[in-house]
Amino acid sequence: MCVIKSINNNAAICADGKGYELIALGTSFGFGTIPREIPFSDIEHTFYGIDPKSLGLVSELSEDVLKFAAQLADLARTISPNLPVTLANHIAFAIKRTCGHMVVEIPALCCF
Structure with a gap:
């Protein structure tokens, strides 16, 4: 696998x-000279077919949140390759709201 661009310390665009x-x-993955080869054994997860618009989100998301979202997406076996990045973004925002003690009421769900 060839690293062609660093996204952050632990994520890279590869070929x-x-x-x-x-x-x-x-x-x-984000350290060292680029381009460079990395062994497949060092790769923890891959995402093919990611929309270029979603690449910016990857650099802003926690690696743990992105991995968690990827695991959920793998379980769901969805057809959208963008789901792990989108889901990680939503989870990261939920964590930020929770840490900031921000409560968001959703009227449609209040009857449950």
Whole structure:
């Protein structure tokens, strides 16, 4: 796997052996010279087909939140490759609201 651009310390845009671009998560992918080869054993998770508009979100999200969202998306077996990034963004915002003690009432759900 070839790292072609660093996103953050643990995420990078890579090219696989067939030339397809993807996002790869793994420890310290953002460090070192670029381009460079990384062993497949160092890759913890990959995301193919990510919309370029979603790439900016990856750099803003916690690695733990992104991995959690990816695990949920894997379980759901959805057809949208953007779901892990979008879900991680929603989870990160929920964590931020919770830490800030911000309560959001949703009237449609109050009857349950």
